[in-house]
Amino acid sequence: MMAVSVTPNHHLASIVAAAFYGIWNLFSGFLIPHTWYYWICPVSWTLYGLVASQFGDITHVMEEEFVPVKDFIRDYYGFKHDFVGVCAVVVSGFAVLFALIFALAIKLFNFQRR
Template sequence: MFGIVFWQTGSTIKQQQDIFNILGLIYGSALFLGFNNCCILQPVVATKRIVLCREKAAGTYSTLAYAIAQVAIELPYMLVQVFIFATIVYTMIGFQMTANKFFWFLLYMVLSYMYYTLFGMMTVALTPNIEIASGLSFLIFIFWNIFSGFMIGREMIPVWWRWVYWANPAAWTVYGLMFSQLGDRTEPILVPGQPNQTVREFLEGYLGLEDHYFNLITYLHVVVIAFFAFIFFISLKYLNFQRR
């Protein structure tokens, strides 16, 4: 569906709207698919947690082994799903067919799916039931969406709210995907009411996507994935909401 709606959008960029179309595609691909994956996973994790609490009390399960297994079992599914999606959509969109750019697209999609998945698992482990976990996730996802850089560009966010942007994993993903695909493009585009700019100049001036933050964004993905996994393990180990 994404490939059909945005068919060959990335092949020719002539005006500001073309960049916004690509931004919408990247926003939808990374955030909505990750959100759906998180929501589907949460009931499964909640059901398995009941078994863990019972078996852990009997001395059968190790919390660390269970946490590692729970994370590891999701990896093949995520990798296959992302690879199929990225291969089809990347080609249909018309992004530049280079190994380097496809690698970055694939990498950020994998990292995005990983932190969404681990976030869903973490919220289940932190809360007493699936209803509260789902509500908490939805509330946080609202902030992730608003401050992702799609609805409001970073340069347009009031200074006192920009810390939310920099603390937002969804914004990092949009940043990484946009800059990795368009950050080196220098063809001029038409910007209504302003002199013509290159694609890169528009990314820096309007969206705030700059080269010197690119590596930091990548490292932050790894950090937040490790953080969510750690909180998931700690919550499983020390929080027990079962009542007799």
């Protein structure tokens, strides 16, 4: 919705949105290691929150690695279960930010031609 509100038509909006999705997926932390862009990428915060909340508190020992799942997640990916609350706040903040940009763009931009 934000991309549609800041561009003059839906064709250009789909191109802009696809570019953002590609960049966000590229820098989400699985293809490229954590850089400065990792911390401003909404997809990385979402993945961090999902993995940390689902696997960050499991104490079952993995048979192949001989370590608990929570230790493997912390050591291999750097995901800490204690950070789930921060992830929830940041993901909610991204939703509010994008909604505010959408609202401001709808109010301020006028792409009609007369």
